[in-house]
Amino acid sequence: xxxxxxxxxxxxxxxxxxxxxxxxxxxxxxxxxxxxxxxxxxxxxxxxxxxxxxxxxxxxxxxxxxxxxxxxxxxxxxxxxxxxxxxxxxxxxxxxxxxxxxxxxxxxxxxxxxxxxxxxxxxxxxxxxxxxxxxxxxxxxxxxxxxxxxxxxxxxxxxxxxxxxxxxxxxxxxxxxxxxxxxxxxxxxxxxxxxxxxxxxxxxxxxxxxxxxxxxxxxxxxxxxxxxxxxxxxxxxxxxxxxxxxxxxxxxxxxxxxxxxxxxxxxxxxxxxxxxxxxxxxxxxxxxxxxxxxxxxxxxxxxxxxxxxxxxxxxxxxxxxxxxxxxxxxxxxxxxxxxxxxxxxxxxxxxxxxxxxxxxxxxxxxxxxxxxxxxxxxxxxxxxxxxxxxxxxxxxxxxxxxxxxxxxxxxxxxxxxxxxxxxxxxxxxxxxxxxxxxxxxxxxxxxxxxxxxxxxxxxxxxxxxxxxxxxxxxxxxxxxxxxxxxxxxxxxxxxxxxxxxxxxxxxxxxxxxxxxxxxxxxxxxxxxxxxxxxxxxxxxxxxxxxxxxxxxxxxxxxxxxxxxxxxxxxxxxxxxxxxxxxxxxxxxxxxxxxxxxxxxxxxxxxxxxxxxxxxxxxxxxxxxxxxxxxxxxxxxxxxxxxxxxxxxxxxxxxxxxxxxxxxxxxxxxxxxxxxxxxxxxxxxxxxxxxxxxxxxxxxxxxxxxxxxxxxxxxxxxxxxxxxxxxxxxxxxxxxxxxxxxxxxxxxxxxxxxxxxxxx
Amino acid sequence: xxxxxxxxxxxxxxxxxxxxxxxxxxxxxxxxxxxxxxxxxxxxxxxxxxxxxxxxxxxxxxxxxxxxxxxxxxxxxxxxxxxxxxxxxxxxxxxxxxxxxxxxxxxxxxxxxxxxxxxxxxxxxxxxxxxxxxxxxxxxxxxxxxxxxxxxxxxxxxxxxxxxxxxxxxxxxxxxxxxxxxxxxxxxxxxxxxxxxxxxxxxxxxxxxxxx
Numbered sequence: 001x002x003x004x005x006x007x008x009x010x011x012x013x014x015x016x017x018x019x020x021x022x023x024x025x026x027x028x029x030x031x032x033x034x035x036x037x038x039x040x041x042x043x044x045x046x047x048x049x050x051x052x053x054x055x056x057x058x059x060x061x062x063x064x065x066x067x068x069x070x071x072x073x074x075x076x077x078x079x080x081x082x083x084x085x086x087x088x089x090x091x092x093x094x095x096x097x098x099x100x101x102x103x104x105x106x107x108x109x110x111x112x113x114x115x116x117x118x119x120x121x122x123x124x125x126x127x128x129x130x131x132x133x134x135x136x137x138x139x140x141x142x143x144x145x146x147x148x149x150x151x152x153x154x155x156x157x158x159x160x161x162x163x164x165x166x167x168x169x170x171x172x173x174x175x176x177x178x179x180x181x182x183x184x185x186x187x188x189x190x191x192x193x194x195x196x197x198x199x200x201x202x203x204x205x206x207x208x209x210x211x212x213x214x215x216x217x218x219x220x221x222x223x224x225x226x227x228x229x230x231x232x233x234x235x236x237x238x239x240x241x242x243x244x245x246x247x248x249x250x251x252x253x254x255x256x257x258x259x260x261x262x263x264x265x266x267x268x269x270x271x272x273x274x275x276x277x278x279x280x281x282x283x284x285x286x287x288x289x290x291x292x293x294x295x296x297x298x299x300x301x302x303x304x305x306x307x308x309x310x311x312x313x314x315x316x317x318x319x320x321x322x323x324x325x326x327x328x329x330x331x332x333x334x335x336x337x338x339x340x341x342x343x344x345x346x347x348x349x350x351x352x353x354x355x356x357x358x359x360x361x362x363x364x365x366x367x368x369x370x371x372x373x374x375x376x377x378x379x380x381x382x383x384x385x386x387x388x389x390x391x392x393x394x395x396x397x398x399x400x401x402x403x404x405x406x407x408x409x410x411x412x413x414x415x416x417x418x419x420x421x422x423x424x425x426x427x428x429x430x431x432x433x434x435x436x437x438x439x440x441x442x443x444x445x446x447x448x449x450x451x452x453x454x455x456x457x458x459x460x461x462x463x464x465x466x467x468x469x470x471x472x473x474x475x476x477x478x479x480x481x482x483x484x485x486x487x488x489x490x491x492x493x494x495x496x497x498x499x500x501x502x503x504x505x506x507x508x509x510x511x512x513x514x515x516x517x518x519x520x521x522x523x524x525x526x527x528x529x530x531x532x533x534x535x536x537x538x539x540x541x542x543x544x545x546x547x548x549x550x551x552x553x554x555x556x557x558x559x560x561x562x563x564x565x566x567x568x569x570x571x572x573x574x575x576x577x578x579x580x581x582x583x584x585x586x587x588x589x590x591x592x593x594x595x596x597x598x599x600x601x602x603x604x605x606x607x608x609x610x611x612x613x614x615x616x617x618x619x620x621x622x623x624x625x626x627x628x629x630x631x632x633x634x635x636x637x638x639x640x641x642x643x644x645x646x647x648x649x650x651x652x653x654x655x656x657x658x659x660x661x662x663x664x665x666x667x668x669x670x671x672x673x674x675x676x677x678x679x680x681x682x683x684x685x686x687x688x689x690x691x692x693x694x695x696x697x698x699x700x701x702x703x704x705x706x707x708x709x710x711x712x713x714x715x716x717x718x719x720x721x722x723x724x725x726x727x728x729x730x731x732x733x734x735x736x737x738x739x740x741x742x743x744x745x746x747x748x749x750x751x752x753x754x755x756x757x758x759x
Numbered sequence: 760x761x762x763x764x765x766x767x768x769x770x771x772x773x774x775x776x777x778x779x780x781x782x783x784x785x786x787x788x789x790x791x792x793x794x795x796x797x798x799x800x801x802x803x804x805x806x807x808x809x810x811x812x813x814x815x816x817x818x819x820x821x822x823x824x825x826x827x828x829x830x831x832x833x834x835x836x837x838x839x840x841x842x843x844x845x846x847x848x849x850x851x852x853x854x855x856x857x858x859x860x861x862x863x864x865x866x867x868x869x870x871x872x873x874x875x876x877x878x879x880x881x882x883x884x885x886x887x888x889x890x891x892x893x894x895x896x897x898x899x900x901x902x903x904x905x906x907x908x909x910x911x912x913x914x915x916x917x918x919x920x921x922x923x924x925x926x927x928x929x930x931x932x933x934x935x936x937x938x939x940x941x942x943x944x945x946x947x948x949x950x951x952x953x954x955x956x957x958x959x960x961x962x963x964x965x966x967x968x969x970x971x
Contacts, residue, residue, distance in 0.1 A: 051890045051892055052890050053795055053887060053888060053889075053933060054795075054796050054798035054799075054886050054887065054888070055886070055887070056886070056887045056890060057885065057886060057887070058848055058887045059848075059882045059884065059885075060847065060848035060850050060851065060882055060883070060885070061850040061851070061852075062850060062851045062876075062877075062880050062881065062882050063852045063880075064850040064852065069842050069847075070839055070844075070845045070847045071843045072842070072843050
């Protein structure tokens with residue numbers, strides 16, 4: 001009987017044996033073993049082994065504060081630092097430790113919600129691989145010595161010989177950095193983001209007159225998105241996700257919205273769309289112009305200058321170039337004509353080309369033609385204090401810094417919140433150029449690739465320990481308050497885990513005191529500076545009738561300071577002379593496929609790769625964890641003889657990576673996709689050596705107008721290495737035991753796999 | 760064949776596992792006393808002096824050192840018990856709050872030690888006496904609210920269900936087994952819903968109530 005029970009799968013199933021069963025150890029057996037083993041361990045574990053009567057110490061407070069009750073959490077408001085969206089958060093603090101983050105319900109940005117990336121913020125704080133002391137070439141030194149060394153190295157150095165590289169910055173830390181750069185007499189502040197909507201800002205500026213308008217997905221009847229993954233990683237995803245929830249409600253006055261996504265690799269937004277269309281990579285702008293053309297044919301009144309611009313882009317012609325059928329283009333045009341207002345979005349997948357700005361402008365023109373501008377594309381208000389307004393990051397800033405470094409003109413280089421040694425393409429030789437700088441100082445929370453390449457590393461507080469303020473670049477607003485802007489406060493949710501870390505503001509203040517001691521001697525630390533800066537503008541910040549201490553306590557209590565924003569104005573239709581949209585490139589025979597470096601929700605540009613929750617949370621499309629992968633269309637894979645789990649080498653003109661092949665029908669057959677953010681060579685135990693770094697193999701092609709790296713312009717070839725693994729992923733039905741047995745022997749011959757089932 | 764082998768290995772393993780469980784820790788399902796280890800504390804705190812019953816003989820001659828206790832309510836010091844999952848060891852400031860004005864005992868060794876901790880602003884490293892495994896969540900608040908505030912039972916009696924007769928001890932010592940069977944034996948009994956009602960109910964019986 002028992003034998004029979006164990007043999008259930010093989011004796012009762014008519015299915016042919018899968019690979020796992022062929023090895024004599026199938027999933028059921030494995031689970032049974034695990035179950036019995038677990039029971040055995042559990043039983044023997046019941047012996048109160050974790051009781052530590054008389055051994056463990058129980059420490060009480062010496063002097064408790066009134067509201068602190070052991071085991072009862074207190075919530076403090078702060079601002080998330082995991083990405084640039086600037087969501088307002090609250091942290092649950094218990095016995096002096098932050099345990100869990102939630103969204104702040106009073107925030108117009110995230111309205112009480114928080115994404116998985118934000119949740120993992122506590123792991124950036126409790127991460128065991130944080131830098132704990134100032135390090136000079138790897139040796140721990142004191143702060144006095146570190147700051148003294150910076151003063152010594154800056155002595156006699158001219159302003160133009162100093163460069164400061166940061167990520168996107170805003171708020172009072174930005175103001176302080178501006179003051180420091182002024183004190184040094186330097187204008188070399190480079191703001192770099194590896195993945196940023198820089199092309200979009202440029203196109204928006206030209207087409208709408210503002211670089212970051214407010215999008216009203218919730219007011220649109222149709223959203224046509226050209227590669228904007230607004231539910232995943234695009235600009236302010238938590239805000240957009242909630243707008244999307246409204247957009248999909250049938251009870252809305254506008255009715256349930258229709259979402260169409262056009263992108264070569266299916267994103268989470270693509271998976272949620274009513275129609276997902278894989279146009280040939282790079283032809284998105286043409287498709288937008290063809291839609292205008294078709295709208296004209298369908299009877300929508302189109303200004304004559306626009307008609308002139310789009311007359312060559314007939315649906316018939318564009319259908320050949322894009323691979324989207326003529327009928328499909330006309331259907332879309334009909335949908336857009338019938339359902340107004342609509343909203344047309346352009347995202348990274350349409351912008352990562354040498355003609356990226358042109359693509360984005362063509363797509364924005366569609367918004368003008370459809371009359372959406374002013375309805376679903378609104379002007380957002382700016383903050384009234386330009387010195388704290390966000391400086392958005394871009395790739396072109398890194399190119400400029402790289403050129404300066406190559407010429408050897410920088411004697412002292414600071415980096416903060418940027419990891420270019422990891423995320424610059426290998427061909428740009430950034431790390432080689434970086435080593436040419438005389439003295440390199442990295443403000444770092446972890447020893448990432450850039451911090452390792454620096455001479456001096458200054459340990460940073462985590463976002464749960466530091467004081468800062470932030471102005472979100474995408475300024476969401478409460479309903480009906482168009483002129484709304486806000487300043488978000490980031491405050492310590494708990495004391496420092498390591499006594500020798502400092503906030504970026506504190507370090508900058510200490511550096512400023514070296515230069516302008518008289519001006520800054522009144523501020524003991526950055527907190528004092530921040531408090532005085534905010535209190536000085538109390539009236540402008542809405543506290544005119546409020547006592548000083550009440551205003552300050554309220555500010556810290558809500559951590560959101562609403563401002564009367566500087567109203568932006570969105571321009572009517574711009575003058576368009578014509579578009580330079582190249583015909584799709586004919587594939588280079590030696591590099592026949594287009595590489596799509598995809599933006600994973602969790603990994604983004606790789607700055608959070610050392611947070612294990614993010615490595616562990618399955619990618620929403622492939623469900624793969626703890627590794628990168630190469631997404632291939634099953635048809636293409638069949639031609640190349642590639643099966644799921646084959647280790648393949650993806651080679652471009654500029655480099656190559658090896659990773660596991662994953663067959664996925666949600667990708668254009670002429671493209672392969674590899675997620676960004678993996679493949680760190682440093683940054684701690686959870687990031688190092690996990691996956692492959694796709695940044696390194698990108699070709700040096702740049703957007704013609706903004707100078708941004710054109711992400712999607714890399715052509716690759718793909719070859720099997722002969723190795724094969726079982727992919728560790730959540731999706732089922734899983735074959736074979738996936739736990740603990742990643743590598744399998746290469747003994748399954750290719751002819752045993754029936755590809756027809758996977759296509 | 761190897762399946763058989765694997766099964767027998769499993770069975771042998773289970774036998775040993777169950778065996779080790781049975782010999783090690785088989786807990787008696789009883790409400791009888793089950794003394795825990797005598798735990799040595801940094802200060803031998805006299806619970807009997809603070810919470811013990813008043814001895815009328817002490818009234819006769821106030822100049823002599825008192826023999827009886829002061830009948831201080833448990834919740835005066837263990838103030839978190841009615842508000843939180845944990846009862847909490849009283850903060851040091853609580854001790855000092857009274858003792859700074861009790862001159863008669865200020866020079867005794869224990870109180871001198873207490874003030875040494877206070878002046879150094881250091882917490883006293885008390886040792887745990889009533890520890891539960893990490894997979895058990897016991898909630899003091901629920902029990903104190905039910906028995907003290909809803910049923911109007913005397914505080915010392917309610918605390919004593921689990922902690923024993925603390926008013927007779929100096930430093931506390933575990934008196935009850937604090938095992939799951941022992942908890943369940945009380946949760947199965949009928950308890951009054953409130954002092955003014957004759958309605959009764961059981962303690963919860965869900966796994967999730969304590970194991971979460």
